[in-house]
Amino acid sequence: MQEELTPRQIVEELDKYIIGQDDAKKNVSIALRNRWRRRHAPEEMREEIMPNNIIMIGPTGVGKTEIARRLARLADAPFIKVEASKFTEVGYVGRDVESIIRDLSDRAVNMVEDEHREDVQDRARELAEERILDELVPPAEEQQSASTTSGPGFVIHTQDDPDEADAGDAASDEHAPRERTRQKFREKIKAGELDDREIEIEVSSDPQNSMLQVFGPMGMEEMGMNLQEMLGNLDGGGQKKTRRVTVDEARELLTKEEAQKLIDSDKVQEEAIERIEQAGIVFVDEIDKVAARSSGGSGGGGGGGQSADVSRQGVQRDLLPIVEGATVNTKYGIVETDHILFIASGAFHISKPSELIPEFQGRFPIRVELNNLDEEDFYNILKQPKNALLKQYRALLASEDVDIEFTDAAVREIAHTAAEVNMEVENIGARRLHTIMTTLLEDILFEVPDEKHDDSVLVDADMVEDKLSSIAQNRDLSQYIL
Ligand SMILES: Nc1ncnc2c1ncn2[C@@H]1O[C@H](COP(=O)(O)OP(=O)(O)OP(=O)(O)O)[C@@H](O)[C@H]1O
Numbered sequence: 001m002q003e004e005l006t007p008r009q010i011v012e013e014l015d016k017y018i019i020g021q022d023d024a025k026k027n028v029s030i031a032l033r034n035r036w037r038r039r040h041a042p043e044e045m046r047e048e049i050m051p052n053n054i055i056m057i058g059p060t061g062v063g064k065t066e067i068a069r070r071l072a073r074l075a076d077a078p079f080i081k082v083e084a085s086k087f088t089e090v091g092y093v094g095r096d097v098e099s100i101i102r103d104l105s106d107r108a109v110n111m112v113e114d115e116h117r118e119d120v121q122d123r124a125r126e127l128a129e130e131r132i133l134d135e136l137v138p139p140a141e142e143q144q145s146a147s148t149t150s151g152p153g154f155v156i157h158t159q160d161d162p163d164e165a166d167a168g169d170a171a172s173d174e175h176a177p178r179e180r181t182r183q184k185f186r187e188k189i190k191a192g193e194l195d196d197r198e199i200e201i202e203v204s205s206d207p208q209n210s211m212l213q214v215f216g217p218m219g220m221e222e223m224g225m226n227l228q229e230m231l232g233n234l235d236g237g238g239q240k241k242t243r244r245v246t247v248d249e250a251r252e253l254l255t256k257e258e259a260q261k262l263i264d265s266d267k268v269q270e271e272a273i274e275r276i277e278q279a280g281i282v283f284v285d286e287i288d289k290v291a292a293r294s295s296g297g298s299g300g301g302g303g304g305g306q307s308a309d310v311s312r313q314g315v316q317r318d319l320l321p322i323v324e325g326a327t328v329n330t331k332y333g334i335v336e337t338d339h340i341l342f343i344a345s346g347a348f349h350i351s352k353p354s355e356l357i358p359e360f361q362g363r364f365p366i367r368v369e370l371n372n373l374d375e376e377d378f379y380n381i382l383k384q385p386k387n388a389l390l391k392q393y394r395a396l397l398a399s400e401d402v403d404i405e406f407t408d409a410a411v412r413e414i415a416h417t418a419a420e421v422n423m424e425v426e427n428i429g430a431r432r433l434h435t436i437m438t439t440l441l442e443d444i445l446f447e448v449p450d451e452k453h454d455d456s457v458l459v460d461a462d463m464v465e466d467k468l469s470s471i472a473q474n475r476d477l478s479q480y481i482l
Pocket residue numbers: 017018019020021058059060061062063064065066067285346347381385429430431
């Protein structure tokens with residue numbers, strides 16, 4: 001885990017992806033570091049120290065979700081994003097908030113499993129290649145029975161083996177040449193020389209496709225049991241089926257299967273639960289939508305507004321236990337939510353954080369505001385982040401051997417248009433850059449594969465203006481296009 005990063009280092013990492021929003025970055029970096037600090041605190045204090053849950057306040061598309069997501073990645077932390085407003089939809093009132101933790105536990109298990117799989121990869125590959133070898137050149141004991149099934153066309157050279165005569169007892173005398181052949185094939189398999197050859201292998205059918213998965217979400221979880229595993233154990237871990245594949249494909253399939261066998265699922269689950277409890281991050285979006293509006297707001301309308309307020313508060317009350325610390329049954333075991341970090345976020349245009357119920361406010365002591373993004377920010381967002389849009393398009397077109405460049409003036413012009421349209425039509429923050437870029441590059445992206453294009457395209461300010469200004473200046477048009 002990467003939680004040893006200092007707040008400054010965390011901010012530096014976040015800077016690689018997110019422009020501006022320094023206050024938010026600073027606060028999330030402290031919250032993350034505090035978790036590490038807590039784990040190093042004296043035991044009797046450790047349980048007392050509560051996570052610094054955060055409310056991020058800011059308009060749409062300015063980086064709230066992005067910050068939380070990047071933070072989780074940095075920390076190798078299991079992460080889940082939920083929308084508070086989802087819990088108010090008709091039929092969903094009182095929806096089981098514990099499902100958040102259950103979903104999080106699925107992710108944590110996948111995450112830890114991937115890591116373990118990585119650890120056993122080399123060994124699994126060896127075992128897989130050994131199984132392929134058994135198919136191609138069965139070991140000596142099986143020679144008789146297997147020789148009829150193994151594919152045609154194998155000539156096993158034994159005649160010119162110099163050691164043959166030296167062997168002591170009769171048994172090894174028989175086996176030694178075969179072992180040598182096997183060794184030769186083993187090397188060939190390893191070197192990939194037999195990759196195109198077809199063989200028949202037996203693989204257990206993919207658990208992902210099994211029927212039981214279909215029944216999974218129908219409430220089995222609530223009982224805290226893992227039916228699939230129970231049944232899996234009964235029939236010895238799934239059905240086997242024979243497939244004819246190339247050695248290359250066989251290696252991939254069998255490596256997966258062997259890796260799965262090598263992974264200790266009890267250990268994975270234990271570790272996953274530990275990781276959720278100590279490092280999990282739950283991002284609760286649209287929290288403002290479940291804040292009650294101040295009484296002045298909805299006014300004389302009467303009953304409707306009031307009951308909506310009640311249901312909004314209801315959502316907060318539902319969420320409260322898991323934020324405060326509850327015990328949740330998951331199919332992997334019990335998860336204590338006390339030290340999970342919760343980051344809530346919302347625009348708070350209509351409601352205010354002070355309109356959340358007091359208990360809820362108390363659990364989110366840190367408030368950070370994110371700023372509106374301006375033209376200068378857009379310019380930087382287009383260019384700087386590791387995953388910057390311009391870099392993405394450059395990579396996309398590089399796949400067609402086309403090199404696309406943007407002049408500085410062009411980037412300025414794109415940023416300018418984005419800011420303008422945001423102001424004129426609707427402020428959707430940095431998301432505007434996506435819509436503008438697709439409009440700008442539409443023709444290029446369409447034509448490049450079949451037209452005999454030059455291997456480089458230069459986007460300059462004129463072209464940007466050409467493509468965008470007529471749309472940007474027409475409010476009706478830009479509502480639909482940009
Ligand atoms: N400050 C920023 N720096 C770099 N990219 C940004 C920034 N803000 C937003 N983006 C980009 O814009 C897109 C939307 O951002 P994000 O999902 O974080 O918005 P948000 O603040 O969570 O909005 P909402 O309130 O609608 O959920 C993402 O693709 C993100 O990469």
